Amino acid sequence: MKVTVTTPNKTYDILIDELADITLDTKVGIITNPTVSGLHIKKLLSKLNAKETHIVTLPDGEEYKNFESINFGLDRLFDAKFDRNSVLIAFGGGVIGDMTGFMASIFLRGIKFIQIPTTLLSMVDSSVGGKTGINNKYGKNLIGAFYQPEVVYIDPSFLDTLPKREFSAGMAEVIKMAVMFNKEFFEGIKNNSLSIAEIIKKSVETKADVVSQDEKEKGIRSVLNYGHTFGHVIENLTNYSTYLHGEAVAIGMVMANRLAVKLGYLSENEEKEIKEVLKNNDLPVYYKIENVEDFYEHFFADKKTLNNSIKFIIPNGIGNYKIVKDIDKDVIIDVLKEFS
Amino acid sequence: MKVTVTTPNKTYDILIDELADITLDTKVGIITNPTVSGLHIKKLLSKLNAKETHIVTLPDGEEYKNFESINFGLDRLFDAKFDRNSVLIAFGGGVIGDMTGFMASIFLRGIKFIQIPTTLLSMVDSSVGGKTGINNKYGKNLIGAFYQPEVVYIDPSFLDTLPKREFSAGMAEVIKMAVMFNKEFFEGIKNNSLSIAEIIKKSVETKADVVSQDEKEKGIRSVLNYGHTFGHVIENLTNYSTYLHGEAVAIGMVMANRLAVKLGYLSENEEKEIKEVLKNNDLPVYYKIENVEDFYEHFFADKKTLNNSIKFIIPNGIGNYKIVKDIDKDVIIDVLKEFS
Numbered sequence: 001m002k003v004t005v006t007t008p009n010k011t012y013d014i015l016i017d018e019l020a021d022i023t024l025d026t027k028v029g030i031i032t033n034p035t036v037s038g039l040h041i042k043k044l045l046s047k048l049n050a051k052e053t054h055i056v057t058l059p060d061g062e063e064y065k066n067f068e069s070i071n072f073g074l075d076r077l078f079d080a081k082f083d084r085n086s087v088l089i090a091f092g093g094g095v096i097g098d099m100t101g102f103m104a105s106i107f108l109r110g111i112k113f114i115q116i117p118t119t120l121l122s123m124v125d126s127s128v129g130g131k132t133g134i135n136n137k138y139g140k141n142l143i144g145a146f147y148q149p150e151v152v153y154i155d156p157s158f159l160d161t162l163p164k165r166e167f168s169a170g171m172a173e174v175i176k177m178a179v180m181f182n183k184e185f186f187e188g189i190k191n192n193s194l195s196i197a198e199i200i201k202k203s204v205e206t207k208a209d210v211v212s213q214d215e216k217e218k219g220i221r222s223v224l225n226y227g228h229t230f231g232h233v234i235e236n237l238t239n240y241s242t243y244l245h246g247e248a249v250a251i252g253m254v255m256a257n258r259l260a261v262k263l264g265y266l267s268e269n270e271e272k273e274i275k276e277v278l279k280n281n282d283l284p285v286y287y288k289i290e291n292v293e294d295f296y297e298h299f300f301a302d303k304k305t306l307n308n309s310i311k312f313i314i315p316n317g318i319g320n321y322k323i324v325k326d327i328d329k330d331v332i333i334d335v336l337k338e339f340s
Numbered sequence: 341m342k343v344t345v346t347t348p349n350k351t352y353d354i355l356i357d358e359l360a361d362i363t364l365d366t367k368v369g370i371i372t373n374p375t376v377s378g379l380h381i382k383k384l385l386s387k388l389n390a391k392e393t394h395i396v397t398l399p400d401g402e403e404y405k406n407f408e409s410i411n412f413g414l415d416r417l418f419d420a421k422f423d424r425n426s427v428l429i430a431f432g433g434g435v436i437g438d439m440t441g442f443m444a445s446i447f448l449r450g451i452k453f454i455q456i457p458t459t460l461l462s463m464v465d466s467s468v469g470g471k472t473g474i475n476n477k478y479g480k481n482l483i484g485a486f487y488q489p490e491v492v493y494i495d496p497s498f499l500d501t502l503p504k505r506e507f508s509a510g511m512a513e514v515i516k517m518a519v520m521f522n523k524e525f526f527e528g529i530k531n532n533s534l535s536i537a538e539i540i541k542k543s544v545e546t547k548a549d550v551v552s553q554d555e556k557e558k559g560i561r562s563v564l565n566y567g568h569t570f571g572h573v574i575e576n577l578t579n580y581s582t583y584l585h586g587e588a589v590a591i592g593m594v595m596a597n598r599l600a601v602k603l604g605y606l607s608e609n610e611e612k613e614i615k616e617v618l619k620n621n622d623l624p625v626y627y628k629i630e631n632v633e634d635f636y637e638h639f640f641a642d643k644k645t646l647n648n649s650i651k652f653i654i655p656n657g658i659g660n661y662k663i664v665k666d667i668d669k670d671v672i673i674d675v676l677k678e679f680s
Contacts (some may be wrong), residue, residue: 009349067411078478106446109473109484110556133449138418144449145485216450 001201005128005208007215010148014128014204016197019116019155022089023049027082031073031100032091033060036118039161044091044116054080058099062240065095065134067143073103087112087150093119093166094126094245098144101132105147115149118158120170120196121246124177124203127152129211129221139301140232140240146216154204156196164282169246171281172227174199176253177206179274180226183319190277223321226313227253233298234287243284250283258335260314265322274318289340292333341541345468345548347555350488354468354544356537359456359495362429363389367422371413371440372431373400376458379501384431384456394420398439402580405435405475407483413443427452427490433459433506434466434585438484441472445487455489458498460510461586464517464543467492469551469561479641480572480580486556494544496536504622509586511621514539516566516593517546519614523659530617563661566653567592573638574627583624590623598675600654605662614658629680632673 001016028050032041037057045053056076058069077086090100090113097115104113117127133144159167171189178186185202188194194202207224214221231252235243243251257274260266275285289295299310309325310332316322341356368390372381377397385393396416398409417426430440430453437455444453457467473484499507511529518526525542528534534542547564554561571592575583583591597614600606615625629635639650649665650672656662 067407071407074476074483075478078476078482102446106442106473106483106485108482109471109486131449133446136414136418138415142418142448143414143446145446146449 001197003201003204003208005148006212007130007148009215012149012151014152014154014208016154016156016201016204018157019043019047019153021047021049022114022153024087025051027052027054027080027086028089029054029056029077029080029082029086030089030091031056031058031096031103033058033096035060036092036096040091040118040158044089048089050087052080054082058096060095062095062135062245065099066136067134069099070103070134073099074107077103077107082107082111084108084111087114089114089116090149091116091118092122093117094122097122097126098132098141099134101130101147101149102134102144105132105145110147112150113147115152117152117154119162120159120167120200121173122170123154123156123159123200124170125173125207127154128204128207130215140235154200156200159196166244168282169244172246172250172253172278172283174203175274175277175281175283176224176226176249177203179253179315179318180223180313180321181206181210181319183317186277186318190273190280222311222323223313226315226321227251227256229299229310229312230255233295236298236301237295243287247284248287250278251285251287253278254285255335255339256312256314258338259312259324259327259332260316260322262331262335263314263324263327265314265316267317270315270318274315287339289336292336292340295336296329296332341537343541343544343548345488346552347470347488349555352489352491354492354494354548356494356496356541356544358497359383359387359493361387361389362454362493364427365391367392367394367420367426368429369394369396369417369420369422369426370429370431371396371398371436371443373398373436375400376432376436380431380458380498384429388429390427392420394422398436400435402435402475405439407474407476409439410443410474413439414447417443417447422447422451424448424451427454429454429456430489431456431458432462433457434462437462437466438472438481439474441470441487441489442474442484445472445485450487452490453487455492457492457494459502460499460507460540461513463494463496463499463540464510465513465547467494468544468547470555480575494540496540499536506584508622509584512567512586512590512593512618512623514543515614515617515621515623516564516589517543519593519655519658520563520566520653520661521546521550521659523657526617526658530613530620562651563653563663566655566661567596569639569650569652570595573635576638576641577635583627587624588627590618591625591627593618594625595675595679596652596654598678599652599664599667599672600656600662602671602675603654603664603667605654605656607657610655610658614655627679629676632676632680635676636669636672 003014117123130148227249231248343354457463470488567589571588
């Protein structure tokens with residue numbers, strides 16, 4: 001199965017299939033982590049034909065998605081005398097994908113890179129759209145670049161070794177896209193009538209369609225932040241240690257749905273339906289807010305908050321989105337109180 | 341005077357004139373160094389109307405063009421709660437321009453920036469073309485991005501305070517462009533018949549024309565490396581401490597001209613003519629090579645050296661260029677010996 005992504009600067013394919021043979025007449029750097037390398041590097045190496053193959057293993061985990069890892073990785077490329085024709089392969093989850101893309105974007109002012117995501121989240125979300133970057137002490141993904149891969153290979157069999165909890169976290173982003181854009185897709189997830197390859201394809205198609213319209217997130221792409229405005233605050237308040245990103249997003253969707261119901265865009269029935277699908281996918285749907293005012297203030301620390309006005313993305317029925325701005329603080333506080 | 345630069349992703353103007361009023365309804369970060377700030381910040385502030393104005397002063401000098409300075413600068417922007425609408429102004433020479441552009445390219449995955457170059461080199465060279473970046477222990481400009489400014493303001497009156505030696509170093513790049521692309525321009529420089537504003541305009545036009553054709557240096561843009569292949573080795577062997585970049589390029593042009601004469605592309609008369617113009621602009625035209633073999637080996641450490649074949653840019657008469665590849669090592673060694 002193939003999905004083509006079109007952005008103003010580049011068109012590339014996402015291939016969903018058993019990993020194909022990859023032949024590159026250049027130096028290739030595989031950027032990965034110990035977990036993925038341990039489980040799957042043999043398979044990748046058996047498929048890869050390159051002039052030289054270098055493996056750069058970065059520490060595993062969101063807490064290492066920082067400048068130190070980037071510098072370590074770049075230094076290894078310089079050590080191996082990589083040049084402008086060299087190619088990087090991101091082999092791992094979203095953290096590896098984001099860091100590899102960023103490294104590729106700034107190494108000698110930009111070299112090519114290929115994505116081979118190994119988690120559901122990175123397959124359906126971070127491998128589409130060209131967002132690359134790292135975290136710093138001020139927050140997540142605050143430093144980075146928009147930089148598109150040459151091609152993305154998605155082999156669903158890598159998911160066989162993915163921990164169940166991480167699989168569910170990936171499903172949160174899948175459900176997010178279905179609720180925002182495609183009621184039929186949502187029904188398919190609800191009824192368990194789709195194969196994982198089909199789920200990936202539909203998610204990727206949906207995201208590719210959004211990104212094609214709005215690479216730099218000036219408009220419709222912000223709809224993908226459904227669940228994220230609340231979710232980021234939850235991640236922040238729990239020091240990114242309690243919930244996986246997708247889990248925080250799941251709770252964030254439940255919160256956003258509450259707002260949607262209050263504003264009259266979603267029925268209580270639909271709200272319940274979405275919550276059930278999240279629960280059926282082993283996702284959390286509740287977070288106890290200790291301090292409602294403090295939670296509210298945290299919205300303004302997010303980089304997506306321009307000019308101190310918060311934008312909420314909510315469902316407008318299932319399969320449609322609504323962007324709402326300038327909501328009265330009281331309304332938001334009322335929503336938050338229901339979780340306190 | 342106005343020059344318009346067209347690249348695949350962006351079109352922007354270079355305005356050569358007394359600094360205009362700049363009105364921006366956003367937070368603005370002026371990135372500068374103590375020298376430029378001391379001499380000229382009052383003038384810039386008198387012209388600038390912004391929602392908030394923040395001044396970030398980075399240490400002065402090529403040795404500070406590194407990740408530490410970038411991180412320091414970015415942290416100050418986060419401290420001041422800059423968002424995606426905020427704008428940076430590069431106020432200084434090439435080092436400030438390269439770092440500001442790089443910071444703008446990676447802050448929140450890219451914000452707008454404006455260039456106000458204050459040295460001749462940055463006016464004619466680094467402010468056109470979108471090359472941004474920093475140095476690391478492996479070499480110069482190895483990390484960075486192609487990222488274009490919104491607009492470039494060139495006010496030649498900033499040159500009144502520029503040290504004579506730095507002015508001459510800027511003239512090296514001017515002469516380079518004239519020799520490569522425009523005989524009439526070269527004659528104008530030779531005869532001192534052009535004002536500094538005219539010199540800047542012609543240089544900027546020439547470079548803009550080249551960059552418009554080839555933003556990412558896959559073809560004709562490499563012609564701008566005339567003098568640089570030799571010059572970079574000289575800078576490297578002298579630890580970037582003996583010569584200013586333009587001075588090393590001047591010597592590099594003399595060496596490249598020697599090669600051009602040997603290969604039959606330049607007459608000895610033309611060679612002499614170019615050397616005279618360099619000397620009249622107080623530029624060095626000789627560097628004593630201690631070890632010819634070692635000098636030769638250094639060509640291969642340069643990032644522009646793909647697949648171990650060196651490309652030399654030489655004049656094909658004055659006003660025309662020639663790119664020569666796969667030159668016998670003996671021929672190059674013979675040229676180098678004349679400087680040993």
